[in-house]
Amino acid sequence: MSRRARVSPAEAGLPDGGARRRTPGLRREEVAVLAGVGASWYQWLEQGRDISVSPQVLDSVARVLRLSNAERRHLYVLAGLNPPAAEPAADHGCEGMRRLIDAWMPFPAHIMDRYYNCVMYNDAAGWVLGMRPENTQNCLVDFFTDPLYRARSQSWERNARTVVAQFRAMCADRPDDEGLQAVLAELTSVSPEFSALWARRDILDAGVVRKELDHPLVGLLCVESTALKVPARPDLTIVLHTPLDEANTVGKLEWLASPEGRRGAMYPVAG
Incomplete structure (x- = not known):
């Protein structure tokens, strides 16, 4: 009424x-x-x-x-029915999300859509994870095909099994989603390693992922990545990387964000 x-x-x-x-x-x-x-x-x-x-x-x-x-x-x-999936807010909320990941500095953070396409990332994600404009801008495809990230990631093989199993769980929840099927087809065509892991049929729910990275300027970095959903934008996922109490990761990330660290990042370094 x-x-x-x-x-x-x-x-x-x-x-x-x-x-x-x-x-x-x-x-x-x-x-x-x-x-x-x-x-x-x-x-x-x-x-x-x-x-x-x-x-x-x-x-x-x-x-x-x-x-x-x-x-x-x-x-x-x-009325006693299961409610439909929430729809994105009319204002998209992207400006607020940009402020959120920028406030997460000097720790890496990025935002991706339901198909793993990178929507935005902060400066630390560029320095640490190698996110940059010339990538495919699909986080899952880049995980398997970006040589810079592969060279830095000491935990790549372990995490590869995890991300493929989590991707299978997402595909199982939305079997008719053409966007997910397109990502699957691209990965199968460009990465034999993905195809081999996909054939294992492992499945996992999303969760915290530990990452060890060998950065060319500061050495070992140990972080945890956590994927967060935002009710106002159910089509987007915020991925925050939290430093662990190992290898002086906090101090190294703070140095990379300093003027001296930023100057160092401007020069080519092997790896």
Whole structure:
């Protein structure tokens, strides 16, 4: 009833007829007509009666009442159905995410979409992980094909098994996703190592991944990467790298972010 009161007949494309209405917004009968359902059925829906409800009908009601993504999901819950997946916020929230990963400095952080495409990364991810514009900008493809990252990663073989098993779990959750199938096809064509690991059929849930990296300027770095989901942007994942209490990793990352470290990174170094 409160959502009906927000929508005027004019907003719904109905003539108001000039007559004074006893209640603001749309009448139940008008919502029913616009949603293509029976007036009695819609009344029972508002009253919370035990009736048969389909997602298609709820979507029609949500459209007429101009419900937001959160309100539409809540309507599903009230009707006893599993809510649909959350949709990205209208403002995308990318500026806030950029501030987040920049505030994570001097530790590496990056953001990728549901297909592992890199959306943005901070400076430390460039210095430490070798992220740079000339890469494919797909984090999974670069893991297997970027020679710079391969040369630095001392934990590559162990982590390769993990990332492939986690990728299989994602593909299993969305077997009809053409985007994931395209990534799978590309990896299979460019990396025999990926193909061999994929054939093992291992499967793992996402979790913390330990990484040991041999940086050409500061030597060994030990970090943990944690993948975080953002409710406002369910299509994106923030990957934060946290330094471990080993090999003076914090001090080395802080030095790389210093003016002296930045100058050192400007010159070519083997590896």
